[in-house]
Structures are given as C-alpha cells and as structure tokens.
Amino acid sequence: MDASRAGARLTVDLGAIRANYRQLANMSRASCAAVMKADAYGLGMEQVAPALALEGCKVFFTAHLQEAIALRQLVPEHCLIYVLHGPPPGTARDFFQYDLTPVLNDPGQLQEWRALALKLGRELPAAIQFDTGMSRMGFAPSDLAALGSRSDWLAGVRPTLVMSHLACADEPDSPMNEAQRRRFNTLRELLPGVPASLANSSGVFLGPEYHYDLLRPGAALYGINPQPGRPNPLRQAVSLHARVVQVRTVRDGDVVGYGAHHVCAGERQIATVAVGYADGWQRSLSGRGQAAIDDVIVPVVGRVSMDSMGIDVTGIPAERVVPGAELELMGATLPVDEVAALAGTIGYEVLTRLGSRFHRRYV
Secondary structure: OOHHHOOEEEEEOHHHHHHHHHHHHOOOOOEEOEEOHHHHHOOOHHHHHHHHHHOOOOEEEEOOHHHHHHHHOOOOOOOEEEEOOOOOOOOHHHHHHOOOEEEEOOHHHHHHHHHHHHHHOOOEEEEEEEOOOOOOOOEOHHHHHHHHOOOOOOOOEEEEEEEOOOOOOOOOOOHHHHHHHHHHHHHHOOOOOOOEEOOOHHHHOOOHHHOOOEEOOOHHHHOOOOOOOOOOOOOOOEEEEEEEEEEEEEOOOOEEOHHHOEEOOOOEEEEEEOOOHHHOOOHHHOOOOEEEEOOEEEEEEOOOOOOOEEEEOOOOOHHHOOOOOEEEEEOOOOOHHHHHHHHOOOHHHHHHOOOOOOEEEEO
C-alpha cells in the first residue's frame, strides 16, 4: 500500500528478528526452530520466513495446513516444516504432495497417516505429540493406554520428533513446569532415540533441562518478552506510527468520542489519528491507551472507534501535530508488551491482530 494513502505505517525490523533468533539459538546446544503461526505472528510470513532461513533456520512450524503450503514456497527445499494441528480429515495426501510433516495428536490422525503410508507402501515421517497436562493437543493418557498394548501402533510411521507443550513456561516458579517435564521424560521412553522438543519461547529461559534436542520459539522471535515482569532480553521487532487526520481545540466540558464518556477539563488540543479497531487496535484501549510524540507520552481520550481515535496532545508544539504528522502507537517508547498491558491482554494478541490497512515497511 502507498505510504501516502495509508492511515498508519507498520515497520517490521527483519534484522531484529534475525538477531533474536541468533540469541535464542546461542542459548542452547539444541537446534532452534521458528514458529510461523498466524502469518509469523501478524508480521508477514512471506518476508520473515526467508530472513530466518538466511539466518540458518532449518525447521519451521505452522498451525494450519494452508499456512504450511504457503511456507513451502518461501524456504529452501531442505527445510523441514511441521504442522502443529496435524492432518485434517482427508488431507493426508496434501502433506505428502507438499513435503510437509504432520504433528500427530490423536489416534484418528495416526490412523489417517498410517492409511496413506500403507497405500504408498512406504514409511511416512511424523512428529508425535503427547499431552503432558495442558489438555489441549497431543495423545492423552487414555489414548496411550489403548494404543500401548499394540506393538504395531506406529507401523508405517517414522517418528522424527516427540514433543509436548508447556502451559506455564512464562511463570518460571510454577510447579506445573517441572510436573510436565517429568511426564514428558516418562512418555519419551515410548519412543527411545527419537529427538525431543518441549521448550517454547518462555521454555527456552527455564534452563537446559527443558531444551532437549529442538527449541520452538515463536513470540520471542518477534520481540515479545518471554519473561513477564523482568527486563526483555530481546530486540523489539515492530513499530506502528499513526497519521494525524486533524487537530482541534476543545473547550472545558466538551466531549470526545462515542458515548460522551470523555469530558474535557479545561481547554485541550485533541488530535484525531487514523487507526481504530478495524485496524486491529483494540477497543479496550479506549481511555487507557497511549501514544508517543518525540518520546513524550500522550493519552488516548474517548473511545477507540472503527477507523480513528482521539489523542490529547495539549502542550506538544503545534508544528509537531499537524495533519499528516505521525505519532508512535507501538515501538521504542511503547513496546508491544506495554501496549498489551494497557489493553488488558498479551503481546501475542496485539501482534496477531495487526490489520491489512497499514503501509507495511520491512527493514
């Protein structure tokens, strides 16, 4: 989109993403993968995936099959692509056609993958996921009890990875982390010698006993703090600057925005900027959000509407807030995790909601 026609500019720092990958990879003897879910967490898989491949990443994860098919065109042939949700019914041949590896999560997916292997007369690779306590994805204890009595339960399948997912890795003192690690160690014995993976972004920071053979960072690659409440050790990878549409002087007692929820106390300067909830800027930031002008923090006033919101710029030099000028909504002064805290959510949601109406710039 032409920068002059857009209401806001979203800048993605590919160098920062590559630096974050290097930092995470250097924290362990394990290999390091990259998670590309949700269009690389909203930042653009088409640009991010090749950058990480250039950095040396050879293993990628997506959530859905369609994401993986798109990713296969973006990275070198030798790269391994895992699909976390496994094969939806009737799609096993798509995995084979596009050289994608499913993460098998239940007996139904296993049966479908084995059926294709039988038709092709060859073993097919797959990751096997165990549910170690999150009750979300992976073979449940009841599944394993039913399958465990059969010596041929993996016939036709060549396990390339055994994995599970941590529920509380961003809470390093949670006893759930150690409980899941112990369960994972027990379940790994069902597949001796198969490489293992447990650590997501926050799991990388729990220590080497959680690293096993493959790290699976996602959010940390994109600058989200993997250690909430502590200084972020990673580089910010995204910034968002909104364009001023108009500035006006409002008087004491005037209201700003829908519902007349904000009433001005005294004369104020209000800038209307061209970002709203249709752009993914959450309505929960109404009266709570912030912007930055030359490192000076200014508040969002009134409700965030579909295409715009009001910013109180009283005291900012008039020449700095004219139509067409830009204010920072997220970036060096307002990191993604700080924006998320103001919105009452997490950085993951802030990034994955970023809309398509921005002018996107990759550096």
